Amino acid sequence: MKIQSQKDFFSGLMFTAMGTAFAAGATSYHVGDAARMGPGYFPLLLGILLAVLGLVAVAGALTVRTADGEPIGRAAWRPLLLIIGANVVFGILLGGLPSIGVPAMGLIIAIYALTLIAAMAGTSFALRPTLILATILAVGSYLVFIVGLKLQFQVWPTFIS
Known part of the structure; x- marks a missing residue:
């Protein structure tokens, strides 16, 4: 499968990696449940949401065509x-x-x-x-x-x- 948009692909990978890291880090705290949220509940949900958003961006980068592939430029x-x-x-x-x-x-x-x-x-x-x-x-x-x-x-x- 060819990457259609490099910017979306690599930003999606970054979101997925950061979301996964935050979700994994949140599990070291007491998570609790929706009725009695612990200190790890909100960071866990945000990490999962960020990882899912990253996967959506990666999927979009693989399926939606762009004119030039939106190459990543030099680092600023x-x-x-x-x-x-x-x-x-x-x-x-x-x-x-x-x-x-x-x-x-x-x-x-x-x-x-x-x-x-x-x-x-x-x-x-x-x-x-x-x-x-x-x-x-x-x-x-x-x-x-x-x-x-x-x-x-x-x-x-x-x-x-």
């Missing part, structure tokens, strides 16, 4: 590394890294760093809209997590607060 390494790096920097700034002497900088600075680094992954970067977005995200996160949910974690760097 710069955006990939910037997005992953933005998340790593966010985690380090939020909690600090005491083993190398990096103090926790808090939620607000971590959100600004995350937004600025992730925005550089796009094709065009404009500082002003990025700072506006970062401000909206910082204020929204503060309101939701600190004020609304009353979570206890550092908002500002230690030397400020």
